[in-house]
Amino acid sequence: MTEYNLFSKxxxxxxxxxxxxxxxxxxxxxxxxxxKYKVIVIGTGLAGASASATLAEQGFNVHxxxxxxxxxxxxxxxxxxxxxxxKNYKGDGDSVMRLFYDTIKGGDxxxxxxxxxxxxxxxxxxxxxxxxxxxxxxREYGGLLDNRSFGGVQVSRTFYARGxxxxxxxxxxxxxxxxxxxxxxxxxxxxxxxxxxILVDGKAKGIVTRNLIDGEIxxxxxxxxxxxxGGYSNVYYLSTNAMASNVTANWRAHRKGALFANPSFTQxxxxxxxxxxxxxxxxxxxxxxxxNDGRVWVPKKKNDxxxxxxxxxxxxxxxxxxxxxxxxxxxxxxxxSRRAKEVCDEGRGIGPTGFAVYLDFQxxxxxxxxxxxxxxxxxxxxxxxxxxxxxxxxxxxKIYPAVHYTMGGLWVDYNLMTTVEGLFSxxxxxxxxxxxxxxxxxxxxxxxADGYFVIPHTAMNFLAQESPLMGDITDRxxxxxxxxxxxxxxxxxxxxxxxxxxxxxxxxxxxxxxDKIGMARNEAGLKEALAQIPKIKESFxxxxxxxxxxxxxxxxxEKALRIKDxxxxxxxxxxxxxxxxxxxxxxxxxxxxxxxNEAERNDESYKYVAAWDYxxxxxxxxxxxxxxxxxxxxxxxxxx
Amino acid sequence: xxxxxxxxxxxxxxxxxxxxxxxxxxxxxxxSFLEMLDILNIKLVxxxxxxxxxxxxxxxxxxxxxxxxxxxxPHGPQRATTVCQLHMxxxxxxxxxxxxxxxxxxxxxxxxxxxxxxxxxxxxxxxxYVSTNTGEAPEANSITIEKEFADEAFLSSACIGCGACVAxxxxxxxxxxxxxxVAHLSLLPQGQKEAKNxxxxxxxxxxxxxxxxxTNTGACSAECPKEIGQINIARLNQEYISSTLAGFLxxxx
Numbered sequence: 001m002t003e004y005n006l007f008s009k010x011x012x013x014x015x016x017x018x019x020x021x022x023x024x025x026x027x028x029x030x031x032x033x034x035x036k037y038k039v040i041v042i043g044t045g046l047a048g049a050s051a052s053a054t055l056a057e058q059g060f061n062v063h064x065x066x067x068x069x070x071x072x073x074x075x076x077x078x079x080x081x082x083x084x085x086x087k088n089y090k091g092d093g094d095s096v097m098r099l100f101y102d103t104i105k106g107g108d109x110x111x112x113x114x115x116x117x118x119x120x121x122x123x124x125x126x127x128x129x130x131x132x133x134x135x136x137x138x139r140e141y142g143g144l145l146d147n148r149s150f151g152g153v154q155v156s157r158t159f160y161a162r163g164x165x166x167x168x169x170x171x172x173x174x175x176x177x178x179x180x181x182x183x184x185x186x187x188x189x190x191x192x193x194x195x196x197x198i199l200v201d202g203k204a205k206g207i208v209t210r211n212l213i214d215g216e217i218x219x220x221x222x223x224x225x226x227x228x229x230g231g232y233s234n235v236y237y238l239s240t241n242a243m244a245s246n247v248t249a250n251w252r253a254h255r256k257g258a259l260f261a262n263p264s265f266t267q268x269x270x271x272x273x274x275x276x277x278x279x280x281x282x283x284x285x286x287x288x289x290x291x292n293d294g295r296v297w298v299p300k301k302k303n304d305x306x307x308x309x310x311x312x313x314x315x316x317x318x319x320x321x322x323x324x325x326x327x328x329x330x331x332x333x334x335x336x337s338r339r340a341k342e343v344c345d346e347g348r349g350i351g352p353t354g355f356a357v358y359l360d361f362q363x364x365x366x367x368x369x370x371x372x373x374x375x376x377x378x379x380x381x382x383x384x385x386x387x388x389x390x391x392x393x394x395x396x397x398k399i400y401p402a403v404h405y406t407m408g409g410l411w412v413d414y415n416l417m418t419t420v421e422g423l424f425s426x427x428x429x430x431x432x433x434x435x436x437x438x439x440x441x442x443x444x445x446x447x448x449a450d451g452y453f454v455i456p457h458t459a460m461n462f463l464a465q466e467s468p469l470m471g472d473i474t475d476r477x478x479x480x481x482x483x484x485x486x487x488x489x490x491x492x493x494x495x496x497x498x499x500x501x502x503x504x505x506x507x508x509x510x511x512x513x514x515d516k517i518g519m520a521r522n523e524a525g526l527k528e529a530l531a532q533i534p535k536i537k538e539s540f541x542x543x544x545x546x547x548x549x550x551x552x553x554x555x556x557x558e559k560a561l562r563i564k565d566x567x568x569x570x571x572x573x574x575x576x577x578x579x580x581x582x583x584x585x586x587x588x589x590x591x592x593x594x595x596x597n598e599a600e601r602n603d604e605s606y607k608y609v610a611a612w613d614y615x616x617x618x619x620x621x622x623x624x625x626x627x628x629x630x631x632x633x634x635x636x637x638x639x640x
Numbered sequence: 641x642x643x644x645x646x647x648x649x650x651x652x653x654x655x656x657x658x659x660x661x662x663x664x665x666x667x668x669x670x671x672s673f674l675e676m677l678d679i680l681n682i683k684l685v686x687x688x689x690x691x692x693x694x695x696x697x698x699x700x701x702x703x704x705x706x707x708x709x710x711x712x713x714p715h716g717p718q719r720a721t722t723v724c725q726l727h728m729x730x731x732x733x734x735x736x737x738x739x740x741x742x743x744x745x746x747x748x749x750x751x752x753x754x755x756x757x758x759x760x761x762x763x764x765x766x767x768x769y770v771s772t773n774t775g776e777a778p779e780a781n782s783i784t785i786e787k788e789f790a791d792e793a794f795l796s797s798a799c800i801g802c803g804a805c806v807a808x809x810x811x812x813x814x815x816x817x818x819x820x821x822v823a824h825l826s827l828l829p830q831g832q833k834e835a836k837n838x839x840x841x842x843x844x845x846x847x848x849x850x851x852x853x854x855t856n857t858g859a860c861s862a863e864c865p866k867e868i869g870q871i872n873i874a875r876l877n878q879e880y881i882s883s884t885l886a887g888f889l890x891x892x893x
Contacts, residue, residue, distance in 0.1 A: 016706035070757070128779055132830050133772060133829070136791075136828065139790040140787065142784070144784055145781055167798070277670070285700075314762075386724070398861060452774045499686065499687075501681070545688060553751040555693055556685060
């Protein structure tokens with residue numbers, strides 16, 4: 001078994017100039033030289049599309065793969081609220097240093113200083129880039145860019161395009177990618193699932209794909225492989241992720257030696273539309289930006305069956321404003337979510353299930369007018385009304401936390417390379433920047449920072465030291481073996497012939513993960529999860545049924561290939577949560593909390609990134625990357 | 641509630657298809673239309689029958705993946721709503737509901753209700769961008785844009801590329817889709833430098849892809865889940881005329 005000595009490979013030197021200095025030291029290739037190399041990019045959301053476009057602009061030949069029919073369908077499109085940047089346009093004292101500090105603190109001191117500082121620094125260039133592409137950000141009457149504030153910070157630094165910021169940014173990256181498609185520097189493979197990574201002499205040199213239209217299994221070779229495949233929230237079955245978002249590409253890479261970092265760091269978003277019935281297929285997020293004007297409350301009395309309007313002001317508990325006077329409704333996501341769970345567990349939740357709290361706009365409407373609220377959140381209010389059949393301008397929204405984002409992901413160094421040489425991971429699919437909790441409007445920032453401004457430099461530096469393959473190498477034995485293995489796996493799945501639909505197994509898995517590895521975890525629950533998940537696995541391999549043929553469009557087979565990996569991931573999440581005997585950010589171990597029910601971090605023993613190695617039929621092996629803080633002081637997070 | 645579904649079943653592009661009937665009972669009117677199809681599909685899987693293929697992903701009305709005809713209307717009966725945001729309460733007990741794929745020569749059927757909208761990507765690739773490389777951008781606030789124009793550009797750029805406009809049009813025209821991108825970029829100073837080539841190239845690609853002509857019936861905007869307006873088509877025509885006129889004058893010189 002390989003032993004890993006994990007260190008970030010961040011260059012030495014002054015934090016504030018490190019990235020700029022490092023960039024100058026990196027090796028570069030001219031467009032003519034770059035033209036000799038082929039780069040595979042998996043996933044074409046914000047990170048994948050921006051990386052593909054930029055690498056193509058540099059001269060590389062990019063082959064981009066997606067299970068979607070078009071890059072514009074990637075789930076980045078659904079991000080609502082905005083993107084952070086330390087532009088300080090509002091003159092409210094914002095700076096790169098402040099964004100850096102907010103992000104480190106928001107992540108509860110479980111992320112790398114060097115990466116986070118770089119992210120904060122790059123944030124400014126992202127806005128410039130997107131504006132130049134024609135992204136129609138919201139503007140003020142004077143024609144300048146507008147900003148709003150978001151949870152966990154006290155400045156206004158979030159750029160937005162109504163409640164559709166992700167859509168507009170993705171369409172920007174998609175347009176840059178489209179320009180390269182026209183120039184034939186990018187070849188796009190729509191409706192392809194990546195099912196394996198192929199290593200040659202220990203380096204990532206190819207992939208196995210399944211064409212989702214005709215089922216063809218094929219191998220592709222390249223000089224490097226970049227994974228931009230997003231997060232794994234769907235391990236919970238119900239989440240705000242799109243239906244097909246999955247961990248498969250990352251998991252297959254993990255099985256081939258890419259360590260998986262902090263898998264149990266999963267973000268529960270406080271403002272989602274509550275679950276209504278057993279048929280629910282997914283959850284819908286209501287942007288965090290709503291907490292700028294919405295006030296969160298529950299009745300003071302338990303089991304209060306009155307309508308919201310009938311509950312007088314002095315019988316309402318605006319619990320976030322009460323507990324956190326400084327940040328009020330704008331506390332970070334993990335804090336807002338946990339407090340919502342707490343009041344509901346006390347029996348003060350509202351709605352038919354009792355698992356919901358109010359998000360009330362009455363005061364904002366009275367003070368600022370309904371038109372102001374409509375201008376700012378119109379599409380979100382419409383979406384809410386359409387789903388719930390209730391008018392949020394008249395009655396408060398009902399919300400409850402739901403799984404939304406995964407901070408964990410493939411371990412990467414400062415260059416965004418995984419523990420497999422030549423295999424990179426960018427955007428949500430890596431673990432790098434958000435520590436134990438991500439701040440709002442920082443996912444879009446990280447996806448685009450990695451894709452536009454980091455990987456083009458670090459991948460080029462890597463390639464400049466590699467001799468190009470110059471041509472297809474898929475006739476090598478490694479490729480034939482990988483193709484054969486994938487075909488066998490599919491044959492095995494198709495032959496199961498049980499009685500359950502794949503979705504039913506997924507729903508069972510999701511229940512366990514939500515109950516035991518969700519908003520609050522404890523040792524007994526995690527051990528139960530570790531006992532139950534193997535039974536789910538057994539049920540999957542014996543009881544599922546996949547009708548139809550693997551040679552056609554077969555959406556049940558697609559799902560089965562993904563659930564299989566989610567089951568294995570769920571186990572790893574439990575091991576990870578069990579190992580971390582502290583509470584930090586979104587990882588709340590009930591045994592480790594303060595008297596005021598806040599997370600109790602243990603910096604002495606757990607100030608590390610937990611990176612796990614895969615081993616078939618054995619417990620995963622833990623490797624630690626110690627985190628060093630030279631520029632910020634470790635503090636207990638306080639939002640009071 | 642109980643419903644009677646009639647669904648177009650077609651195994652692949654090269655095979656012929658037909659309409660099959662399915663009945664579902666005790667459906668909760670508060671579930672979404674696609675959750676109703678999930679229930680049907682789980683039932684079919686348990687009967688070892690091939691489930692109905694349809695495109696969908698975000699289920700929040702923004703990715704543009706979903707879309708098929710419900711009783712002859714793209715995305716069904718509710719105004720400004722994608723299929724994934726449509727709920728069963730929009731139907732009545734014992735309703736007959738006919739589901740068919742979007743019908744257009746440029747959108748070949750992949751399977752059942754799923755169609756191939758690759759032609760839309762081709763249109764965008766032929767000019768739906770501003771030619772700027774990463775790292776070349778000037779400071780963002782050095783470009784000021786009147787709020788009015790920025791807001792208008794946003795409304796055009798809110799198109800989700802679902803293809804309902806094409807399916808609604810008797811000529812299968814992609815004019816609304818194409819014009820929304822042309823308008824988005826030509827309303828902004830960043831997009832104006834390339835405006836002339838953009839419009840001619842995108843219109844040419846649209847024609848090559850086999851989409852029909854626009855005869856201004858307005859059916860596209862009426863069925864658009866994002867309410868992309870007819871004004872975009874007017875803007876495209878304006879851009880197109882000024883572009884061809886400029887080309888004509890240049891030739892004369």
